Amino acid sequence: MTAEHIFFFIFGGVSLIGAISVISFRHPIYSALALIVTFFAQAGLFVLLGAHFVAAVQVIVYAGAIMVLFLFVIMLLNLGTLSLKGALSGKLKGVAILLGILLAIEGIYIAVTTLNNPNTAVASSEVAADTSYSIEEIGELLFKDYLLPFEVTSLILLAALIGVIVLVKRGNQQEN
């Protein structure tokens, strides 16, 4: 039981509890906060894997930026308390159960194959030990080897941004 194991169980436990809390809290604000806790714990798991950059980006983008917008929307729409019973009715319930079963099968499959294959466990721990990806390597990958996909992604994001502004502006003009 090394320190890494202890931290793994702390972060893993917190992210599990957080994820369960997201769907079990009645009030959306509490759910959003639980989601932030989950993201944060996952960033901790990334750090344990040696992926410091991914951890920092996880916190900056998900915990820091996207969840603030979530909170804003929840506050401005003033969503009241919701219960699972009321929200899930009829067909939706069937879909939810189906997706839940699929997810459970997926999880069990991954767990079984990983546990049965002794190589995976060793390999993954070796990967974690060896490739403590430094930020320089990520930079080189992004700006040299994968420059074109990187630029295309940023262009797509820019297009989405401009699209939103155009749509909002048009909506305003029609109102006037």
Add this chain to the structure above:
Amino acid sequence: MNLLIDIVIPIVKILIIAHMLIIGVMVMIWSERRVSGWIQDRLGPNRVGPQGLLQPIADGIKFLFKEDLIPNHVDKPLYVLAPAMLLVPAMITVAVVPFGSSIQLFGETIILQIADINIGVLYILAITSLGVYGVVIGAWASNNKYSLLGGLRSSAQMISYELTLGLSIIGVLMLSESLSLRQIAITQGEGVWNCFIHLPAFLAFTTAMYAETNRLPFDLAEAEQELVAGYHTEYSSMKFAMFFMAEYMNMIVGSAVTVTLFLGGWHFFGLENMGGPLWSGLISFAIFFVKTAIFLFVFIWVRWTLPRFRYDQLMNFGWKFLLPVALTSIVVTGTLWIIADGSLLWIGIGNVIAAFIVISIVAGIFMVDNSKKTTVDNTVEVSLPGLDAIE
């Protein structure tokens, strides 16, 4: 021996720095009031202890022994949690700030920094982006119109200025070729301080940092005339004190980060290399301390020099002036790094000229845009459904 290096030394460092931060807050509160008094030609608190130095302790005791009041209409768990959500990010940011070079003690080299991680700058950006939750949650949980308005203002402001904060240091990162704060400080010690190379980015960063810490002239979140006290209207006793402490801690950490990124860290023209292996470390620490203190003095100075922005001015300033300046600094630094073959002089001059041109263009567009509007439409209907529900 391993135990000493791995566990005892980090714990001692954490304890020293955490206590320095808390004592720093107390000293800041005292000096804020005394310097404010000096600027306004009055005395300020001078009765408790010599020169009023014990005033923060008296204040602290008062806060601790006050009744811990929780209003009936608040959302209790989040109301209690919010001050901690603001205070904790403010405290843990300090973990990656290098306070000095290194000292030799017991035959070991101890670096004056809690954790030298290779994503230091990203860590700071990540943790400061979490500070906004304390404000938003505190405002929402208070269940009060003024609080919610203050919280929304503050979070919109923090999100807007965070962009400038992040983009303005990219030029620095390019020249230092590292994200580690220690490496950035060392690079400046060997060459020129970053504030001379990236002057516009330095000014943009400093301004954005004032906005991030909710200090005047950006303290719209707690504009007394309009919002009583903003997001902490409903807070009293120690919970209010925690909001207060978080603000001052943010100032101290922000100043320390600025000193590291732009003002040469613990370097001062070779003074840090004087003395032996122990003394040079302590001198470097003293240099860092003095630089941070000067920067903190500027915080108070600015508070009594500049009036508060209006909300639209704040947004215009952030998005139309600071952000273009930060973006220009990236482009110019990158381009001149290649064209001028890494000549720092040319990068410094180019940055200033480019920022000047960009600001002139933006200001020109702004003026043309303003002169077109013959009638200013002031009747913008603001509807916040969240506010109706509170009533």
